[in-house]
Amino acid sequence: MGLVSRSGMIPISMEHDSAGPMTTNVTDSAILLDAIAGTDKADQHTLAQPERKQTYVSYLDKNGLKGRKLAFPTNYMAKWGKDWEAPATEAMYLPQSWSRPAFDTAVKKLRDLGAEVIEIDIDNCEVLMEDDDNYELAMNSEFKSNIKQYLDSLASPPAKDLAGILHLMKNCPEEMPSSYEGMKGMETAEKTGGVEAPEYAAAQAKVLKAKEVIDACMAKHGLDAFIFPQNTEGWSRAGYPQIVVPLGFGPDDLEPIQLQDHPAHQTYNNFPGQPFGLTFAGTAWSEGLLISLAYAFEQATHHRRERKPYKEAMPTAQIDTNI
Secondary structure, X not given: OOOEOOOOOOOOOOOOOOOOOOOOOHHHHHHHHHHHEOOEOOEHHHHHXXXXXXXXXXXXXXXXXXXXXXXXXXXXXXXXXXXOOOXXXXXXXXXXXXXXXXXXXXXXXXXXOOOEEEEEOOOOHHHHOOOXXXXXXXXXXXXXXXXXXXXXXXXXXXXXXXXXXXXXXXXXXXXXXXXXXXXXXXXXXXXOOHHHOHHHXXXXXXXXXXXXXXXXXXXXXXXXXXXXXXXXXXXXXXXOOEEEEEEEEOOOOOOOEEEEOOOOOOEEEOOOOOEEEEEEEOOOOOHHHHHHHHHHHHHHHOXXXXXXXXXXXXXXXXXXXXX
């Protein structure tokens, strides 16, 4: 967080939101990050970033894994058991049993590419775990305050604050979210005292301990980065970078799970051939190193090419054709 300005974006939490590339491959991510990274007085967090001495494209190195020390934190993953039985309704975000063999193969590949991969326990790991009331309180409090700041910045805002947005949605059926869950989250945020409330300061202080936990673990074990199946919300708490590259696809017999039923929005989780990824996660301002690690793995595996995307999802232009 703080590498790319969030100015103009509808916020959830200006203390935890981050912006970054979502691209077909690591090369495109590096090109795009070179274009969008930088300081912006409208986003004070960007003023803390160190001076960049090289482009992110220059980190694209097929030998980027040689001599690097990576760690897989077993106690962080223990929440889902040795077979990674995370709730199937969260398969897009959490590891599943069917992704374990591919991850184990990836660890072997990382070692073949010159990396040292160790299994460790993270001290005070509970600070990084997702089901934490402090994190939820901090995010909801920030959303209530940050959405008002965003609305104040608009020339013709549809409402003055979160309460106004809720009133608008309740009185305009066409503005209602596709499921009550979306509105319930906003109602919960509205009940907080915002960032001025004393309970927010206490909760946020506990959430930001994630930085200390991650940095202490990396120093203790001399790590360059961590690896995870899928992504990890623990790093979002710290505002630290992650990069996800394709690792494989789920079984063809995965049963789709309907998350909500709405005439305009029928969403599902789990589906045949569902893609999943390998995450490299680091400390503050380590984006260049993470790009190097991810690129080396991507170029040695090309998992994305194991299945063809739907024709409708195929890009019709590349970055270099539009520059």
